[in-house]
Amino acid sequence: xxxxxxxxxxxxxxxxxxxxxxxxxxxxxxxxxxxxxxxxxxxxxxxxxxxxxxxxxxxxxxxxxxxxxxxxxxxxxxxxxxxxxxxxxxxxxxxxxxxxxxxxxxxxxxxxxxxxxxxxxxxxxxxxxxxxxxxxxxxxxxxxxxxxxxxxxxxxxxxxxxxxxxxxxxxxxxxxxxxxxxxxxxxxxxxxxxxxxxxxxxxxxxxxxxxxxxxxxxxxxxxxxxxxxxxxxxxxxxxxxxxxxxxxxxxxxxxxxxxxxxxxxxxxxxxxxxxxxxxxxxxxxxxxxxxxxxxxxxxxxxxxxxxxxxxxxxxxxxxxxxxxxxxxxxxxxxxxxxxxxxxxxxxxxxxxxxxxxxxxxxxxxxxxxxxxxxxxxxxxxxxxxxxxxxxxxxxxxxxxxxxxxxxxxxxxxxxxxxxxxxxxxxxxxxxxxxxxxxxxxxxxxxxxxxxxxxxxxxxxxxxxxxxxxxxxxxxxxxxxxxxxxxxxxxxxxxxxx
Ligand code: NAD
Numbered sequence: 001x002x003x004x005x006x007x008x009x010x011x012x013x014x015x016x017x018x019x020x021x022x023x024x025x026x027x028x029x030x031x032x033x034x035x036x037x038x039x040x041x042x043x044x045x046x047x048x049x050x051x052x053x054x055x056x057x058x059x060x061x062x063x064x065x066x067x068x069x070x071x072x073x074x075x076x077x078x079x080x081x082x083x084x085x086x087x088x089x090x091x092x093x094x095x096x097x098x099x100x101x102x103x104x105x106x107x108x109x110x111x112x113x114x115x116x117x118x119x120x121x122x123x124x125x126x127x128x129x130x131x132x133x134x135x136x137x138x139x140x141x142x143x144x145x146x147x148x149x150x151x152x153x154x155x156x157x158x159x160x161x162x163x164x165x166x167x168x169x170x171x172x173x174x175x176x177x178x179x180x181x182x183x184x185x186x187x188x189x190x191x192x193x194x195x196x197x198x199x200x201x202x203x204x205x206x207x208x209x210x211x212x213x214x215x216x217x218x219x220x221x222x223x224x225x226x227x228x229x230x231x232x233x234x235x236x237x238x239x240x241x242x243x244x245x246x247x248x249x250x251x252x253x254x255x256x257x258x259x260x261x262x263x264x265x266x267x268x269x270x271x272x273x274x275x276x277x278x279x280x281x282x283x284x285x286x287x288x289x290x291x292x293x294x295x296x297x298x299x300x301x302x303x304x305x306x307x308x309x310x311x312x313x314x315x316x317x318x319x320x321x322x323x324x325x326x327x328x329x330x331x332x333x334x335x336x337x338x339x340x341x342x343x344x345x346x347x348x349x350x351x352x353x354x355x356x357x358x359x360x361x362x363x364x365x366x367x368x369x370x371x372x373x374x375x376x377x378x379x380x381x382x383x384x385x386x387x388x389x390x391x392x393x394x395x396x397x398x399x400x401x402x403x404x405x406x407x408x409x410x411x412x413x414x415x416x417x418x419x420x421x422x423x424x425x426x427x428x429x430x431x432x433x434x435x436x437x438x439x440x441x442x443x444x445x446x447x448x449x450x451x452x453x454x455x456x457x458x459x460x461x462x463x464x465x466x467x468x469x470x471x472x473x474x475x476x477x478x479x480x481x482x483x484x485x486x487x488x489x490x491x492x493x494x495x496x497x
Contacts, residue, residue: 029364066116073109130485139167252461256413284389
């Protein structure tokens with residue numbers, strides 16, 4: 001099946017059969033392909049080419065650059081089923097979610113096309129007679145993109161679509177666990193470039209397949225003015241200082257530890273549905289996965305019972321076959337989950353679920369039932385992001401206590417409250433409320449849509465992508481003062497003669 005899909009997506013067989021780095025399917029551990037990884041020297045050569053592509057692309061008018069992104073969006077529409085299936089095969093999320101990721105790519109292309117005619121600057125009043133001041137936005141340079149396994153295509157597109165209309169070239173280092181998705185996106189973009197015509201320069205977009213060494217060659221090169229990196233906080237801690245050391249910019253989209261406050265006034269039917277999707281979707285491997293349920297003591301027992309019932313009905317299995325929960329990415333992810341659950345048990349927590357499933361059918365696929373862990377307090381285990389379907393349950397008695405728990409973790413990505421009390425809802429989204437980049441009311445913490453700025457505070461890294469005014473991150477700001485008079489007055493009334 002993989003050969004037909006990759007063939008239709010335009011990926012040459014040699015690109016995924018002839019290499020030495022084996023890509024395995026999370027579904028059953030079988031081999032999906034073999035790719036060649038690149039050395040640091042090969043990355044440096046790619047950056048040379050990306051610089052040349054940038055020099056040509058920045059001269060193409062922005063609305064025309066938008067036309068390339070429009071054509072790419074068309075390719076994605078035509079190939080949504082195949083690319084969505086490839087996402088499922090390579091990273092293990094269920095097909096509905098794979099298709100959703102491709103839809104996000106289409107949506108960001110639409111947004112970027114409109115944006116290509118709106119790269120607005122400002123005019124500013126000058127204090128000097130006969131002077132104009134303005135602010136202009138210019139293309140930045142080759143942009144380095146590093147992405148995680150769990151969203152193998154959409155976060156690249158969030159960055160790529162806007163970076164392209166802003167006049168930049170692209171260097172993408174995808175996760176070593178999901179390079180086939182990257183090869184497919186690149187092939188579709190190349191088709192769009194062929195339809196676009198000669199003013200799309202060669203090497204406008206390149207994919208770097210590699211591990212840490214390749215990533216470091218990209219982050220250390222001063223010719224790459226912006227590194228946009230999605231992944232764990234551990235990765236961000238390594239990447240951010242390296243980029244800062246050469247005064248580069250970074251957009252960091254790192255780990256989350258997302259909570260829901262469930263108030264006594266909440267519509268519990270809706271809340272339980274919200275919990276289910278956000279806690280078990282993508283087998284708990286979303287950066288916005290619901291990891292902490294902060295529930296009012298008066299409804300706690302009832303809610304936990306209802307979640308357990310809902311969990312019992314969740315179908316776990318092959319992500320291509322209409323199940324709700326697919327596999328974890330690999331054995332290491334499974335081992336980490338089990339070790340965290342074991343620690344929780346030792347600390348006296350009540351653990352429900354979390355066992356391995358379907359081991360006989362898939363000895364090399366790691367399926368688990370989602371776990372619920374009732375804890376007495378928010379200790380170090382709860383404050384840490386474990387990338388697996390573990391939902392910690394904490395009780396609360398008054399709203400301020402719930403809000404303090406929501407904020408008392410090192411990460412600051414997403415958060416939500418279920419309540420019908422307007423005071424609580426407004427307090428939660430106020431300046432004294434949730435400290436996260438995303439704060440929702442009566443919606444779970446995951447499943448963001450294109451248009452809003454996506455990202456989070458604290459150890460989540462502070463980056464924003466995919467909407468609002470984030471296009472500015474892919475451009476450089478220039479302040480211009482133009483003197484059209486015959487005098488040369490100085491600002492602040494300074495006399496210099
Ligand atoms: P990871 O940190 O292991 O890897 C992410 C990427 O970083 C990979 O491409 C990897 O090769 C690269 N990398 C790792 N170390 C590097 C280094 N020193 N220099 C350069 N590149 C390096 O993450 P993962 O396991 O693929 O993904 C899961 C994590 O990503 C979770 O923590 C999740 O919350 C986070 N995530 C965050 C967002 C977000 O938008 N905030 C989105 C998706 C995933």
